[in-house]
Amino acid sequence: MENIVVQVSKYVIIFLVMVYSLYGFVVFRVRKQETKLLFYRHQMTLMYLMHLLCYLLLFVHFLDVKYIFLYLVQVVFFGVITWVYKKVYRNMSLLVLNHMCFLLSVGFVMIARINLALAIRQFVMVAAGMSICLVVPFIIEKFEGLGQLGWGYAIAGVALLLTVFVPGLGVSKYGSRNWIQVAGIGLQPSEFVKIIFVLFAAGFLSKTKKFKNIVKISCLAAVYVLILVAENDLGGALIFFVAYLSILFVATGQPAYILAGFGGFASASLVAYRFFGHVRTRVEAFRDPWSTIDAGGYQVANSLFAIGTGGWFGMGLGKGLPTSIPVSESDFIFSAISEELGGIFAICLLLVCVSCFIMFVNIAIKMTNSFYKLTAVGLSVIYIFQIFLTVGGAIKFIPSTGVTLPLVSYGGSSVLSTIILFSIIQGMYVLNQKNQQQNNQQQNNRLDRQGEKE
Amino acid sequence: MKMNKKKTLQKSVVSNGGIYAITYFFVLLFVVMVGYYVHFMVFESKDVINNSYNKRQDLLAESVVRGKIYGAGKEVLAETKTRGDGTEYRYYPYGAVFCHVVGRSEHGKTGIELSENFNLLTCSNKSIGTLWNELNNKKNPGDSVVTTLDVDLQKAAYEALGNRKGAVVALEPSTGKVLAMVSKKDYDPNEVSENWESLTEDADKESRLMNRATQFTYPPGSTFKLLTALEYVRENKKYEDFTFDCDGQEIFSGVKINCYHGSEHGKVDLKKALAKSCNGAFAKIGTELNFKKFRKLCNSFGFNTELPTDLVHTNSTFALKASSKKEEMPQTAIGQGDTLITPLHNAMIAATIANKGVMMEPYVVDHLETEEEEIVSQKEPVEAGRILKEKEAKQLTDWMKNVVDKGTASALSDFDYSVAGKTGSAEFDSKKSSHAWFIGFAPADHPKIAIAVIVEGAGSGSEYAVPVAKKLFKNYLGN
Numbered sequence A: 001m002e003n004i005v006v007q008v009s010k011y012v013i014i015f016l017v018m019v020y021s022l023y024g025f026v027v028f029r030v031r032k033q034e035t036k037l038l039f040y041r042h043q044m045t046l047m048y049l050m051h052l053l054c055y056l057l058l059f060v061h062f063l064d065v066k067y068i069f070l071y072l073v074q075v076v077f078f079g080v081i082t083w084v085y086k087k088v089y090r091n092m093s094l095l096v097l098n099h100m101c102f103l104l105s106v107g108f109v110m111i112a113r114i115n116l117a118l119a120i121r122q123f124v125m126v127a128a129g130m131s132i133c134l135v136v137p138f139i140i141e142k143f144e145g146l147g148q149l150g151w152g153y154a155i156a157g158v159a160l161l162l163t164v165f166v167p168g169l170g171v172s173k174y175g176s177r178n179w180i181q182v183a184g185i186g187l188q189p190s191e192f193v194k195i196i197f198v199l200f201a202a203g204f205l206s207k208t209k210k211f212k213n214i215v216k217i218s219c220l221a222a223v224y225v226l227i228l229v230a231e232n233d234l235g236g237a238l239i240f241f242v243a244y245l246s247i248l249f250v251a252t253g254q255p256a257y258i259l260a261g262f263g264g265f266a267s268a269s270l271v272a273y274r275f276f277g278h279v280r281t282r283v284e285a286f287r288d289p290w291s292t293i294d295a296g297g298y299q300v301a302n303s304l305f306a307i308g309t310g311g312w313f314g315m316g317l318g319k320g321l322p323t324s325i326p327v328s329e330s331d332f333i334f335s336a337i338s339e340e341l342g343g344i345f346a347i348c349l350l351l352v353c354v355s356c357f358i359m360f361v362n363i364a365i366k367m368t369n370s371f372y373k374l375t376a377v378g379l380s381v382i383y384i385f386q387i388f389l390t391v392g393g394a395i396k397f398i399p400s401t402g403v404t405l406p407l408v409s410y411g412g413s414s415v416l417s418t419i420i421l422f423s424i425i426q427g428m429y430v431l432n433q434k435n436q437q438q439n440n441q442q443q444n445n446r447l448d449r450q451g452e453k454e
Numbered sequence B: 001m002k003m004n005k006k007k008t009l010q011k012s013v014v015s016n017g018g019i020y021a022i023t024y025f026f027v028l029l030f031v032v033m034v035g036y037y038v039h040f041m042v043f044e045s046k047d048v049i050n051n052s053y054n055k056r057q058d059l060l061a062e063s064v065v066r067g068k069i070y071g072a073g074k075e076v077l078a079e080t081k082t083r084g085d086g087t088e089y090r091y092y093p094y095g096a097v098f099c100h101v102v103g104r105s106e107h108g109k110t111g112i113e114l115s116e117n118f119n120l121l122t123c124s125n126k127s128i129g130t131l132w133n134e135l136n137n138k139k140n141p142g143d144s145v146v147t148t149l150d151v152d153l154q155k156a157a158y159e160a161l162g163n164r165k166g167a168v169v170a171l172e173p174s175t176g177k178v179l180a181m182v183s184k185k186d187y188d189p190n191e192v193s194e195n196w197e198s199l200t201e202d203a204d205k206e207s208r209l210m211n212r213a214t215q216f217t218y219p220p221g222s223t224f225k226l227l228t229a230l231e232y233v234r235e236n237k238k239y240e241d242f243t244f245d246c247d248g249q250e251i252f253s254g255v256k257i258n259c260y261h262g263s264e265h266g267k268v269d270l271k272k273a274l275a276k277s278c279n280g281a282f283a284k285i286g287t288e289l290n291f292k293k294f295r296k297l298c299n300s301f302g303f304n305t306e307l308p309t310d311l312v313h314t315n316s317t318f319a320l321k322a323s324s325k326k327e328e329m330p331q332t333a334i335g336q337g338d339t340l341i342t343p344l345h346n347a348m349i350a351a352t353i354a355n356k357g358v359m360m361e362p363y364v365v366d367h368l369e370t371e372e373e374e375i376v377s378q379k380e381p382v383e384a385g386r387i388l389k390e391k392e393a394k395q396l397t398d399w400m401k402n403v404v405d406k407g408t409a410s411a412l413s414d415f416d417y418s419v420a421g422k423t424g425s426a427e428f429d430s431k432k433s434s435h436a437w438f439i440g441f442a443p444a445d446h447p448k449i450a451i452a453v454i455v456e457g458a459g460s461g462s463e464y465a466v467p468v469a470k471k472l473f474k475n476y477l478g479n
Helices: A002-029 A033-062 A065-088 A094-114 A116-142 A144-148 A150-165 A189-205 A211-230 A234-252 A255-275 A277-287 A298-310 A333-341 A343-366 A370-394 A412-453 B005-009 B017-049 B057-061 B111-115 B128-135 B151-161 B196-201 B221-235 B270-276 B279-288 B291-300 B326-333 B343-354 B390-406 B466-477
Strands: A170-173 A176-182 A185-187 B076-082 B088-091 B144-147 B166-171 B178-184 B244-246 B249-252 B255-258 B266-268 B358-360 B365-369 B375-378 B383-386 B420-426 B435-442 B449-455
Touching (some): A033 A065, A116 A144, A150 A170, A150 A189, A189 A234, A211 A234, A234 A255, A234 B017, A333 A343, A333 A370, A343 B017, B151 B166, B221 B420, B221 B435, B270 B390
Antiparallel strands (some): B076 B088, B144 B365, B166 B178, B249 B255, B435 B449
16 A cells, blocks of 8 residues: 555656646746736645655655655745745746746755755755745845946955855865855855856946956956865866856847857866866866766766656655765765656656746847846846756766755855845846836826826 | 846846746756756666665665576576574575676675676565565565576686686677686685685685686786787788798897797798697797787787776786887797687677677677566677678688697587687696687587687696587587
8 A cells, every 4th residue: 555655656747747847837828817827826736736746755654753854844934935925026037936836845845865964954945945935036126226236346346255265164085175164154146146247247248338448357257266266176177167157148139259159168167177187087077077986977877877766756755866976965976866766757857947047038139227137137037047057067067076056066155146136036036027017007197197188 | 237227227228038047947957957857857867776886775675585597598506595593695506607707796806796786776566466576565576687697607717717716708609698618727616704714815826706707807818819820811912821830939129929839830821820829929929910900900809908898807908019129029920929818809899700700799788687587677789889890800710710629629520510719728827737718619610609728737628628618618518
């Protein structure tokens, strides 16, 4: 009997996620507001069901009451947070909120599967982050001059990035010097600087199209990237670089900048390959993980074992060996998900991420203020490109760069910065909607007055 | 940077065109990535997960009964049985006969048990019945491996080697199918646990656990003269005019070369030199060859590199380089010196000549099937490449036929069909008898089987390897 429940749940979870991700695209085609709201409610229901079934499976597998407690706390959390957010962020994108909850819940489940203690820590971080971010809409609304602080962002960002080189503060992890230790808590400054970096680039580039100025701004952006390279955080450097190129391209509309950027990227890659041993190791592990399986190729090889063994339907929660992949709870969580929840689930997860990205871009398009528009573009690109790096690395589509899957992977800095990223986009969207409504009202008033005259 | 105040007051100076472009770019990137993921799942994952480093096999064994391994005629070579107390064990009906090629599944998997491990533990039959088993926590039957191995031929080879150390490899030249692969000394995989200590201790230096056919390298001896002759043909248009006067012993580049047991062959041309396996003639040829080109030829046959096959094997080595000393050449030309070859590789060389110059990748797994005999995946023969021109293959075949008709392998000349071959007596220790080699194929005109036989430390190829070859041909092709 127990086995029947376990096996059937496995397939039901896949079905729920398929329907959920399908909704994520269908809503773009729906015009009627009521239908949209109905679909959003369905999505939430599907998310709650999936979350319930997954925890049920975890409980059945581990037979530990802590899973039930964790589940209940999380359900309350999701209930409260969606209610509060709808109040605070008026007219927010419900699709983004749903996706946020969905991705967080998948992360909660998978981290709880791998290591319960980490899952509890992650949950605390998320709860704290979501609470803090309730102030974001107020900040955006009250401080209209956010777009004028170009130099402020630039200096703050660089200073924060450099903290890792301060003796006694900076810590090395997995061969990269990109962590700091404050009061016993490890933080990854580059995760937060990502956002400051986008604000800096958007702040400057929304105000100028002059070639001379662009060269200056680009040099400043290059400083960021070079600091990250010096920290051996090549994944981070790549994300900053691509985000900057995208903002620059959207701001100027000049494809030539992209071409120049890729030229620079190609030569920089060659230099990195020649001078950094760990870059070579990763590229070799990408080319042929099998011959270096005892050394550099171990991680990628185990990731592929996990994905391949899981197949389309997965081994079932608790039935695989995700812990055989080093750092499966963060950089390689996609492989762990693929192994236990299956390839179909993993693809649906990617679809949800893409749906989220499309909604972000929609918001960027609707923005009327250049600074907000460019910020939205930069943050969207950071989000989607990071997913590309981590998933592409896990499935050996590209060399692995050691970045997290936003909202899903374990890691306080990563999940906090992603929550802030989502909140800023939502906050700007809220402000934009508000301004538009006011404009419409003013226009309507004018029209009314004109009507009275006639 | 001075900002233009006026512009900051403007609403939006940024058009949305760039945003659309970026969106399309990233969506496309994800489509390609998901495409790659699907490709991996469908086409690559089976090979990838079937890796001894993948620790998930024990998980699979909990829900699947390990599949069977069959001979080409569906004879059971390995199967999982259940004891009275419900525990499973692996049973090998033929005992030691297939111990190296099929391998064992306990004490470190080897052979097919290793290479097909995951396939044996995968149930590809997705029916209501298997789903029902899954739901009720009952084990499903794993897929079976049907090999290319001919059980009768394997048994004949096993018996022909008798109690000696050695190896036999038989291939189908047109496909690369491994028809038989025997290595001696052997062990009984049914009793590997009981005998594990003495097997690993290996007090008598018998290396019973090693597959000599693929893992041991030997000097090729005179079988290598085929390649020396081929290089001579390539470098000399008038190779038919070659003559050498053999009086049993001569010095080349300061190296003394004897013919086997000092026999004098008199005046020989290339054909006769091969038939009689005249060391003097080939040492002479060696002094005339271009080192660099010779090395290139040997590399094209698979020396100094991974052989084109999924079978686990040791690489063969050909040490001679462009910079080598002249004194190394006479020994190298007659298959001594530092050249080393696996029996599998030597069989591949014979098969390549038999297949008119095209080398086929040897393989031992023909197909995978479910318990209901539905084919899961079928292996198709793969060409490793054209190594020889058809004309060259024909020339070598003629000379090899002559070895059987008038030379060192004349014991094979009384079949109804003609046999092509080359013997070898590889010296490895001046105090001990040489390794006896034979490589060849039959019928010479339409080859169905190519073989390599080595009998360790026995004596001459004619005396010890040819009789083994004779039993193989007789078994496979009749009289």
